[in-house]
Amino acid sequence: MPFRWGMAIDLNACTGCEACVTACHAENNIPTVSAEQASRGRAMHWIRVERYYEGNFPDVRVKFRPVLCQQCDNAPCEAVCPTYAAHHNEDGLNAQVYNRCIGTRYCANACPYNVRFFNFFNAEWPKPLHLQLNPDVSVREVGVMEKCTFCVQRIKAAKTAARAEHRALVDGALQPACAQACPTSAIVFGDLNDPDSRVARLARSPRGTRLLEDLGAEPKITYLQKQPWHEPDAY
Amino acid sequence: MASFRLLPSAFCLLLAAVLLIVTAACTLASPGQPKWNDASVSRSRWGTDPVFTPARSSFGQAFREFLGRRPTDVAQPFPFSHQIHLSKGATCTDCHTGVEQGPRAGLPSINTCMICHSQIATDRPLIQQITRMQEEGRDLNWNRVYNYFPESHVRFEHAPHIRAKVECSTCHGAQIEQTVARRAVDMDMQFCVNCHKNNKPQASNDCLTCHY
Numbered sequence: 164m165p166f167r168w169g170m171a172i173d174l175n176a177c178t179g180c181e182a183c184v185t186a187c188h189a190e191n192n193i194p195t196v197s198a199e200q201a202s203r204g205r206a207m208h209w210i211r212v213e214r215y216y217e218g219n220f221p222d223v224r225v226k227f228r229p230v231l232c233q234q235c236d237n238a239p240c241e242a243v244c245p246t247y248a249a250h251h252n253e254d255g256l257n258a259q260v261y262n263r264c265i266g267t268r269y270c271a272n273a274c275p276y277n278v279r280f281f282n283f284f285n286a287e288w289p290k291p292l293h294l295q296l297n298p299d300v301s302v303r304e305v306g307v308m309e310k311c312t313f314c315v316q317r318i319k320a321a322k323t324a325a326r327a328e329h330r331a332l333v334d335g336a337l338q339p340a341c342a343q344a345c346p347t348s349a350i351v352f353g354d355l356n357d358p359d360s361r362v363a364r365l366a367r368s369p370r371g372t373r374l375l376e377d378l379g380a381e382p383k384i385t386y387l388q389k390q391p392w393h394e395p396d397a398y
Numbered sequence: 399m400a401s402f403r404l405l406p407s408a409f410c411l412l413l414a415a416v417l418l419i420v421t422a423a424c425t426l427a428s429p430g431q432p433k434w435n436d437a438s439v440s441r442s443r444w445g446t447d448p449v450f451t452p453a454r455s456s457f458g459q460a461f462r463e464f465l466g467r468r469p470t471d472v473a474q475p476f477p478f479s480h481q482i483h484l485s486k487g488a489t490c491t492d493c494h495t496g497v498e499q500g501p502r503a504g505l506p507s508i509n510t511c512m513i514c515h516s517q518i519a520t521d522r523p524l525i526q527q528i529t530r531m532q533e534e535g536r537d538l539n540w541n542r543v544y545n546y547f548p549e550s551h552v553r554f555e556h557a558p559h560i561r562a563k564v565e566c567s568t569c570h571g572a573q574i575e576q577t578v579a580r581r582a583v584d585m586d587m588q589f590c591v592n593c594h595k596n597n598k599p600q601a602s603n604d605c606l607t608c609h610y
Contacts, residue, residue, distance in 0.1 A: 260610075
């Protein structure tokens with residue numbers, strides 16, 4: 164049976180430390196842009212931590228929500244791509260093929276989660292900082308779209324290693340960079356097709372919701388949090 | 399007829415405009431981006447350019463990439479002969495040890511050479527040269543033979559192909575006829591996809607199999 168990679172993020176465990184953001188930048192060779200360009204919305208973060216404030220000072224509560232590509236089953240970005248650069252593969256991954264991308268940016272406009280990023284520049288790394296670039300991940304050039312890949316290079320490597328040793332991939336052996344870096348283990352990654360995997364059990368949890376679920380994009384990321392109907396006084 | 403005669407000149411104008419735009423796109427710096435070319439980083443041990451960038455270095459480079467022109471003969475730091483070693487019974491996996499386990503076959507270091515050559519053919523000048531190099535702690539900086547352009551975004555894993563009983567020579571040519579490895583097979587996407595399509599059982603033709 165093919166895999167169906169998914170993720171569960173426990174918002175009650177997330178402390179908003181942004182270790183996932185840092186890990187993602189390091190793993191996936193994501194370039195940084197200048198402050199001026201960032202103010203024009205050209206910053207690239209495949210995962211970001213959104214902050215929501217509740218109440219007035221000094222009684223303020225901050226809630227965090229890490230947002231990355233939701234790897235939608237019914238992805239709006241795929242339908243609008245004229246070159247099929249955004250497509251679904253057999254593992255349920257929402258793939259982005261840089262070779263095919265011609266930079267129309269339709270996908271970024273169609274994406275309701277704002278998690279697709281356009282390379283407005285050829286990124287530059289002052290030497291010798293380029294030696295820290297991950298050799299397993301492409302360095303994208305100007306004019307292509309990029310987004311979270313669920314660390315497809317790690318998925319590929321884990322599959323190859325498992326097949327070389329004639330064993331099945333065990334649940335939890337494979338983690339994307341964000342899940343690996345998370346100090347509170349708020350991010351859980353795994354195969355949704357395996358009903359016993361940790362992520363599949365969390366996806367069935369009554370604490371779970373999906374981001375902008377009413378849009379019908381069928382995202383594969385489940386956000387877990389204490390729901391108001393569990394404990395009305397908490398909200 | 400008049401418009402037909404105009405066509406070549408219009409075409410020339412269009413071509414000139416396209417060339418101008420492409421040259422500008424290749425050479426002009428990105429506006430508003432941080433610049434790293436101040437004095438502190440301008441001299442680098444890692445090449446002449448103080449920054450690493452996926453941008454093409456020149457218009458000529460962009461043109462070569464567009465046409466897919468790569469050098470056939472790649473200069474290597476040491477005249478290693480595949481012919482001699484294979485004819486004496488060595489196998490590919492003796493030196494390219496990673497080929498059955500992982501994505502990379504691996505280019506051997508001098509330590510691999512010295513497993514045999516600390517005993518064998520120690521009187522030859524080339525062997526004495528690498529013995530000296532090992533004593534000095536230096537290593538051979540092999541150059542890649544199948545060097546794809548970065549914009550190909552293409553990746554290859556050796557192990558699944560070896561398990562599928564693909565011969566080394568299918569992609570690397572008959573190494574027993576080569577001295578220093580050369581680009582014997584022109585590996586373009588057609589070459590890969592044909593095999594992936596026609597093999598039984600069929601290998602995946604999903605883009606993400608190779609391009610990520």
